[in-house]
Amino acid sequence: MTTNELGEKQEVKPYILVFVALMALTLITVAVSYLELPTVGAVALALVIASVKGSLVACYFMHLLSEKKLILLTMAFTILGFLAVLLGPAITEANTVTLD
Amino acid sequence: MSTAIPYTSEPRPDTGVHNVKLGIWLFLASEVMLFGSLFAGYILLRVGNPAWGAGQGELSVPLATLNTVVLITSSVTMVLAWAAAMELDKTKFRLFMGSTVGLGAVFLVIKYFEYSAKFHHGIFPDHSTFMAVYFTFTGLHAAHVVAGMVYNAYLWLPNAKMMDSDPRMFANRVEAAGLFWHFVDLVWIFLFPVLYLL
Numbered sequence: 001m002t003t004n005e006l007g008e009k010q011e012v013k014p015y016i017l018v019f020v021a022l023m024a025l026t027l028i029t030v031a032v033s034y035l036e037l038p039t040v041g042a043v044a045l046a047l048v049i050a051s052v053k054g055s056l057v058a059c060y061f062m063h064l065l066s067e068k069k070l071i072l073l074t075m076a077f078t079i080l081g082f083l084a085v086l087l088g089p090a091i092t093e094a095n096t097v098t099l100d
Numbered sequence: 101m102s103t104a105i106p107y108t109s110e111p112r113p114d115t116g117v118h119n120v121k122l123g124i125w126l127f128l129a130s131e132v133m134l135f136g137s138l139f140a141g142y143i144l145l146r147v148g149n150p151a152w153g154a155g156q157g158e159l160s161v162p163l164a165t166l167n168t169v170v171l172i173t174s175s176v177t178m179v180l181a182w183a184a185a186m187e188l189d190k191t192k193f194r195l196f197m198g199s200t201v202g203l204g205a206v207f208l209v210i211k212y213f214e215y216s217a218k219f220h221h222g223i224f225p226d227h228s229t230f231m232a233v234y235f236t237f238t239g240l241h242a243a244h245v246v247a248g249m250v251y252n253a254y255l256w257l258p259n260a261k262m263m264d265s266d267p268r269m270f271a272n273r274v275e276a277a278g279l280f281w282h283f284v285d286l287v288w289i290f291l292f293p294v295l296y297l298l
Contacts, residue, residue, distance in 0.1 A: 006186045006271055015183075019176045026168050026292075030161065033297040046293040053289045061179050061282040068116040071125050078129040085136040090143050 018060045025053050109269040124276040128283050135287055138237060142294065145229050154228035156296075158221065160214060164296045167210050168288065174203035175285040178252075178278045185274040190263050197256040197274075200281065204249040211242055234295055241291060244284045251277050 029049050037045065059065045064075065111118050146152050181196035218224075218231075225235040255270075255277055262270040 006188070006267060010183045010186055012180065012183055015176055015179050019172065022172045023169065026165065026172070029293055029297065030165050033161075033293070039298075043298050046298055050290050050293050054286050057175065057282055057286045057289065061175050061285075062279055068111075070115050070122065071117060074122075074125050074129055078132050081129075082132050082136040085133060086140045086143070089140045090147070093144060093148065096148065 014060055018056050021056060022053055025049055109266065109272055118272050120272045120276045121279075124279050128279065131283060135240075138240070139290075139294075142233055142237075145233060149229055151228075153230050155223055155231045155234075158218060158223060159234070159296050160217070161296050163210055163214055164292055167207050168292050170203050170207050170210070171285050171288050174200050174207070175282050177203065178281045182271070182274045182278045185263065185267075185271045188263060188267055190260060193263065193274075194256065194260060197252060197260075201249055201252050201256055204245055204252070207245055208242060208249075211238065237291055237295060241284070241287055244287070248277070248281045248284055252281065 029046060032045055032049070033042070064072065107119070109118060115122055177196045177199040181193055181200060184192035184196055223231055225232045255274055259270070259273070262273075
């Protein structure tokens with residue numbers, strides 16, 4: 001761990017590792033899409049991979065892992081709001097949906 | 101009359117973070133709601149539409165994959181630019197921030213080719229529900245890429261001299277620009293499978 005001029009610890013190596021992981025997951029996402037999985041399985045798998053990639057970006061590039069409590073609290077509230085916005089309308093329509 | 105607006109670049113004791121960081125995170129919270137409501141619209145339109153996906157076959161998965169790689173790479177150069185700004189290494193900062201702006205431009209050029217291929221085949225947002233969703237999502241996302249590039253370019257060239265006069269404030273600016281840029285990358289990570297692959 002090196003200390004930079006402004007006195008904050010900054011390690012570059014994890015960024016490179018995250019970059020490699022994101023590239024690999026991108027290739028996996030594309031490869032899986034050619035497998036012709038049933039819709040529900042394909043959607044679930046693609047969203048799981050995208051969530052893993054998104055978490056890597058948020059935790060490392062946006063350094064949420066080492067962030068102060070206030071920022072984490074803000075994000076927690078944001079996620080609640082996001083889920084409400086995302087699922088609220090869908091739930092009202094749930095009885096009309098048929099999955100193929 | 102000139103009045104200096106009081107400010108501080110240091111973390112505040114009550115919030116624990118510097119003001120720019122809290123500000124950009126609150127802004128990103130509103131951005132999550134903006135894109136979240138669009139995703140909610142996507143879900144509703146998709147599950148309620150037996151003819152979903154009309155025109156999806158026209159989309160180019162190789163170009164979109166390339167754009168994913170370009171945008172993820174630009175996120176890495178962005179974070180390296182921030183590291184350089186904190187090490188007060190102006191040469192390295194200029195190199196990485198320039199790369200970030202350049203990769204943003206590459207993303208937009210590829211997007212331009214994708215759009216013009218659609219237009220060439222007479223595919224516009226009124227082609228189908230799917231294409232309306234596609235153009236709304238990618239258009240809004242591209243607008244964010246443009247906005248990020250404008251501010252990144254400002255930090256890259258005219259503003260970089262601030263690294264000598266007020267390195268703390270400059271590093272804060274680069275950090276905030278980075279948080280926005282990573283968010284734009286994050287949105288694309290979800291848009292790519294949702295629009296092109298599923």
